[in-house]
Amino acid sequence: MxxxxxxxxxxxxxxxxxxxxxxxxxxxxxxxxxxxxxxxxxxxxxFRGDTVHPSTLDVLDALxxxxxxxxxPGRRVRELTASYADGTFRVADFTRLRVAHPYVLFxxxxxxxxxxxxxxxxxxxxxxxxxxxxxxxxxxxxxxxxxxxxxxxxxxxxxxxxxxxxxxxxxxxxxxxxxxxxxxxxxxxxxFGAPMDVLWFRVPRWPEDPEGLSARIGAGRLLIMIDRGHYWQTAYVIPKDGREAIRAAGLDALRATVIELAPWLRGRVGAVADWDDVSFLEVRxxxxxxxxxxxxxxxxxxxxxxxxxxxxxxxxxxxxxxxxxxxxxxxxxxxxxxxxxxxxxxxxxxxxxxxxxxxxxxxxxxxxxxIGPTLRADVPVRAPSAVRLMDRLPFLRGLPARLVGVGLLPERVPPAARPTTASQRVPTAP
Missing domain, CATH: 3.50.50.60 (FAD/NAD(P)-binding domain)
Known part of the structure; x- marks a missing residue:
């Protein structure tokens, strides 16, 4: 060299x-x-991490x-829902946060x-x-x-x-x-280990589709769907070291699972044309x-x-x-x-x-x-009592929103790194 x-x-x-x-x-x-x-x-x-959280947006404001x-070209998501065999429930509401940006920006x-x-x-x-x-x-x-x-x-x-x-x-x-x-x-x-890995892929999103961030839970299956405006960034959560079994079952089986958990995507899962359209994340x-x-x-x-x-x-x-x-x-x-x-x-x-x-x-x-019990389930999964309670009591949905959106110890930009002139200071966006 x-x-x-x-x-x-x-x-x-x-x-x-x-x-x-x-x-x-x-x-x-x-x-x-x-x-x-x-x-x-x-x-x-x-399929890199595309989430920009309220506390990160505060940092960018301060700069x-x-x-x-x-x-x-961001997409604001204000709510997380989870769909089980017995219905769809709201589990996180970012609008309840008393912050400048009450949403996650994708x-x-x-x-x-x-x-x-x-x-x-x-x-x-x-x-x-x-x-x-x-x-x-x-x-x-x-x-x-x-x-x-x-x-x-x-x-x-x-x-x-x-x-x-x-x-x-x-x-x-x-x-x-x-x-x-x-x-x-x-x-x-x-x-510490983890019971799962993740397959990432895209599916087209149509205007009449549901909005926001959602988890779709079935018997032994878990799909996370991120609303990116014109497509769904989709995470199919699989058992740890289960990648080869999924590939052996074939793309048709993967597409069928997506349709089972999100029926409105029927007719669009063909966008996942081959395994090159599927990215693998080893969870550690x-x-x-x-x-x-x-x-x-x-x-x-x-x-x-x-x-x-x-x-x-x-x-x-x-x-x-x-x-x-x-x-x-x-x-x-x-x-x-x-x-x-x-x-x-x-x-x-x-x-x-x-x-x-x-x-x-x-x-x-x-x-x-x-996640582990969901991936091991062999019957349709019903919503846990904690999920039902969060759906019923709006103030409880602020707790997971804060843990996700703000974190346990948000940091402040040091004064020396803040804008030094009035023209550089940008007011916080609502």
Whole structure:
């Protein structure tokens, strides 16, 4: 591999997902030099997490980006319903939240990421390197702290990015985490398991279809349908390691299941023409016991892989990014090195461990108490008493809405990263 030029930054962020780009934007606005590396040339990948929660929208408002968000092709969903053998019940109502945005915005993630990249690119301290795949960490000594990363550019050149801190925001298969393992600095991982995996696909949506976000529950079957305006983003929840059995049964069996759970889709399931139209998500729930190593911090799924239950993984990662920027910006501006940053990283983990543990506990409860029994059922499933109660008492529907839409510990944008002029301040959208 041909060697290429080196680069220097205060912080090197690995992974240009929502958390990585938002952290880069927040730090650049705070006067910190940031380089973000993304292994792909663009953000155009389907069935990524497309949920933008009320607390994330609050963060974007605080950054003066509300007008830019409003220009993106989003779909507002204000209610979650669940359909059982004995009827359809309302289980979450986001309009009951006392927040600026009482809804979940379903937005193609590539549009959100391009917007964040453009906003961050307006600051001279921000650099985004696309088509740069991180392959290793840099160490000045065998037992010394990380001093940056090694990346492979699109043309095969070896690029070094030296930084006082590397932040891994590159997901559950984090290259940074793997590099720590190779260097003998692997961080202990606690795995919780999950009873399900997910198949994702699209089905056309017609104007007369029901609206919103819904779960369709049958005997041993669970379908999650996300209203994206002109199509349904559909998640078919399957038993863990059940992918090959589903494929062996054939596409006709999959289409028949969709029609059984959502009869109005008859005549449209042919849009799932072959298995290339179906994406597979292996569900994992795990958490590092320690989220940092000298010179390295892990956030989002790199530190704690979340189940798709509630679609809260992105929101949790975004809140990680906001907290990290608030706690790290000042010491980084002051020139802090590894010794000074290490206790800050430990404080960050202590703060963000609380909502992470709580959220994963709720997800595991839902998996064991609701999803697992549903997938094992051999008769039509009737609505549990708790679901009936939420449908009957509107105020109860605000609790799951808050857990999903706001989270257990929403974070605030640091003052140094807020717009500095009146023209930059965008009023919160209603």
């Amino acid at each position: 041909t060697a290429g030029p080196g680069r220097d930054a205060d912080v090197c962020v690995v992974g240009a997902g929502p958390a990585g780009l938002l952290l880069g934007l927040l730090l650049a606005r705070s006067g910190v030099r940031v380089t973000v590396l993304e292994k792909h040339p663009d953000f155009l990948r389907d 003066g980006l509300a007008d830019r968000v409003a220009e993106l 937005l193609p993630q590539w549009d959100l990421l391009e917007m964040l990249a453009a906003a961050a690119g307006e600051y001279p301290g921000f650099t985004l390197l696309r088509s740069h795949e991180v392959t290793d960490l840099l160490f000045d000594a065998a037992d010394g702290p990380a001093r940056g990363v090694v990346a492979r550019a699109e043309d095969g050149r070896r690029i070094e990015v030296r930084a006082r801190l590397v932040v891994a925001a590159d997901g559950r298969r984090s290259a940074v985490r793997e590099a720590l393992v190779r260097a003998g600095r692997g961080l202990p991982l606690r795995e 729930v795990d958490r590092l016991r320690r989220w940092h190593s000298p010179g390295v911090l892990l956030i989002g799924d790199a530190a704690h892989a979340m189940s798709p239950v509630g679609g809260v993984g992105i929101n949790l990662a975004v809140q990680d990014a906001v907290a990290a920027a608030r706690m790290l910006a000042e010491p980084l501006r002051a020139g802090a090195g590894t010794a000074e940053l290490t206790p800050v990283l430990a404080r960050f983990q202590r703060r963000r461990m609380v909502p992470t543990m709580g959220t994963q506990l709720l997800q595991r409860w839902a998996a064991r108490g609701v």
